[in-house]
Amino acid sequence: MNVTTRCDGTDLRQIAEPGELRRLIRQGGYTGRTGGLAMGRVQANIAIMPADAADDFLRYCQRNPKPCPLLAVSEPGDPSLPELGAGIDVRTDIPSYSVFRDGELVEDVHDIRGLWRKNFVAFALGCSYSFEQAIIEAGLRLHHIDARMGPPRYTSSIDTVAAGPFSGKMVVTLRAFPPADAIRAIQVTSRFPMVHGAPVHMGNPRLIGIEDLDTQCDSTFIPYPEDEEIPLFWACGVTPQVAAQAARLPLFITHTPAHMLICDTMNAALAAF
Amino acid sequence: MNVTTRCDGTDLRQIAEPGELRRLIRQGGYTGRTGGLAMGRVQANIAIMPADAADDFLRYCQRNPKPCPLLAVSEPGDPSLPELGAGIDVRTDIPSYSVFRDGELVEDVHDIRGLWRKNFVAFALGCSYSFEQAIIEAGLRLHHIDARMGPPRYTSSIDTVAAGPFSGKMVVTLRAFPPADAIRAIQVTSRFPMVHGAPVHMGNPRLIGIEDLDTQCDSTFIPYPEDEEIPLFWACGVTPQVAAQAARLPLFITHTPAHMLICDTMNAALAAF
Numbered sequence: 196m197n198v199t200t201r202c203d204g205t206d207l208r209q210i211a212e213p214g215e216l217r218r219l220i221r222q223g224g225y226t227g228r229t230g231g232l233a234m235g236r237v238q239a240n241i242a243i244m245p246a247d248a249a250d251d252f253l254r255y256c257q258r259n260p261k262p263c264p265l266l267a268v269s270e271p272g273d274p275s276l277p278e279l280g281a282g283i284d285v286r287t288d289i290p291s292y293s294v295f296r297d298g299e300l301v302e303d304v305h306d307i308r309g310l311w312r313k314n315f316v317a318f319a320l321g322c323s324y325s326f327e328q329a330i331i332e333a334g335l336r337l338h339h340i341d342a343r344m345g346p347p348r349y350t351s352s353i354d355t356v357a358a359g360p361f362s363g364k365m366v367v368t369l370r371a372f373p374p375a376d377a378i379r380a381i382q383v384t385s386r387f388p389m390v391h392g393a394p395v396h397m398g399n400p401r402l403i404g405i406e407d408l409d410t411q412c413d414s415t416f417i418p419y420p421e422d423e424e425i426p427l428f429w430a431c432g433v434t435p436q437v438a439a440q441a442a443r444l445p446l447f448i449t450h451t452p453a454h455m456l457i458c459d460t461m462n463a464a465l466a467a468f
Numbered sequence: 469m470n471v472t473t474r475c476d477g478t479d480l481r482q483i484a485e486p487g488e489l490r491r492l493i494r495q496g497g498y499t500g501r502t503g504g505l506a507m508g509r510v511q512a513n514i515a516i517m518p519a520d521a522a523d524d525f526l527r528y529c530q531r532n533p534k535p536c537p538l539l540a541v542s543e544p545g546d547p548s549l550p551e552l553g554a555g556i557d558v559r560t561d562i563p564s565y566s567v568f569r570d571g572e573l574v575e576d577v578h579d580i581r582g583l584w585r586k587n588f589v590a591f592a593l594g595c596s597y598s599f600e601q602a603i604i605e606a607g608l609r610l611h612h613i614d615a616r617m618g619p620p621r622y623t624s625s626i627d628t629v630a631a632g633p634f635s636g637k638m639v640v641t642l643r644a645f646p647p648a649d650a651i652r653a654i655q656v657t658s659r660f661p662m663v664h665g666a667p668v669h670m671g672n673p674r675l676i677g678i679e680d681l682d683t684q685c686d687s688t689f690i691p692y693p694e695d696e697e698i699p700l701f702w703a704c705g706v707t708p709q710v711a712a713q714a715a716r717l718p719l720f721i722t723h724t725p726a727h728m729l730i731c732d733t734m735n736a737a738l739a740a741f
Contacts, residue, residue, distance in 0.1 A: 381651055381654045396648065397647050397651060397698065402696055
């Protein structure tokens with residue numbers, strides 16, 4: 196069984212309808228990664244927390260739009276996100292949730308109906324899958340996609356702007372390109388500020404606190420296969436998760452990495468121009 | 469008398485109306501550089517040649533839009549460019565013209581009414597002054613402006629696409645920025661494809677045939693005053709002039725460098741989005 200195959204053998208990549216995928220996930224029929232599913236649709240990072248923390252978190256996202264681009268915020272206690280899809284229920288529609296207590300990961304679960312409280316607020320944040328689609332459609336090569344991995348990820352020395360208990364360094368991801376493609380990648384991703392937008396840095400990694408691309412990598416470093424490629428660094432959606440962990444909230448819940456909310460919204464609809 | 473002062477002592481920088489500046493130039497009242505005049509208005513590179521060569525030149529510009537962004541092309545024999553300004557006469561409204569015969573510069577003149585023929589075609593091409601205004605308004609620093617010079621200029625190893633007798637290497641200009649400003653400069657200039665648009669290269673100059681930034685500079689090299697700046701290279705409007713010289717046309721006429729056609733069109737009106 197590969198990662199996009201459900202228990203009964205259906206290949207989920209053949210299901211184009213995001214609502215159908217969400218129903219399947221809701222029923223427990225799929226608990227895997229969402230990369231490659233419902234191509235062309237937005238996939239969102241999810242953060243869920245009680246309303247008192249949510250007020251601060253909302254200001255944290257507003258102050259740090261590159262790592263924390265807000266696609267939608269629920270009403271307190273309301274698990275729907277109508278801007279992003281008909282009938283979304285954030286308690287059931289994500290294949291896997293990570294539950295943090297006092298800043299520590301305590302469990303991964305497939306359903307949070309039992310944890311949901313009526314003061315919970317859900318945040319949906321833009322994810323790099325959307326801008327990577329635009330990069331690929333522009334004919335550019337992504338080394339981590341070739342390697343069937345996620346992009347190399349680092350904790351940079353760039354401070355985010357604090358709000359209430361939320362603060363910390365910006366997490367960034369690395370994608371390297373030949374110079375002309377790097378210029379094109381900046382142009383293409385600039386069109387998508389709702390999904391991290393343009394890079395925050397390029398060139399020398401030491402200028403943002405990364406002395407060694409390999410050993411300091413928080414995921415898996417994908418070496419550039421070609422000389423003279425320029426590394427571009429984008430703000431990463433792991434940033435708010437790290438900030439929430441550091442805030443040691445009594446309880447917060449996120450999607451498990453790579454297990455995203457599949458939305459109705461088209462990636463192309465997020466283009467600012 | 470400084471460079472923007474006419475014979476009677478008027479400081480031309482106080483004249484905001486481009487039509488008034490063109491009339492003054494037409495009357496021989498000003499023969500100097502146009503940088504800093506009619507701020508906010510487009511200033512255009514000019515190339516004038518007989519219709520038979522013009523057909524090839526038009527295709528050359530179409531095939532090389534980054535060095536040769538066409539703002540307007542006159543009707544054969546008609547010295548007006550109504551798209552760019554009311555009453556423009558390209559025979560008189562440029563402060564200084566360079567006249568080339570068989571590819572050699574033979575003279576600089578202030579009026580070409582005596583040279584004009586009824587099969588002449590005038591081309592107006594976008595100039596970096598327009599995108600530099602956008603860079604400056606974005607709050608970024610241009611070292612050559614600080615030094616009161618033009619940008620460093622190089623003949624790159626990048627081939628242009630030939631058309632008829634026109635061909636040759638792309639001429640580029642260099643502007644260096646700290647990494648985040650370099651990303652911003654790419655974004656800002658991407659909005660202006662009609663005035664060279666985004667850079668054609670960044671980073672290692674050797675990849676485009678420039679081994680030494682200082683000794684290979686065709687103008688004056690402005691060293692980067694700060695470590696870790698990234699050099700960005702833009703296509704330059706000198707490219708078509710070099711191609712026209714190499715084509716050894718019996719006669720062609722350009723503006724003298726830095727002595728441009730001042731248009732009515734606002735720079736901001738050229739933004740593609």
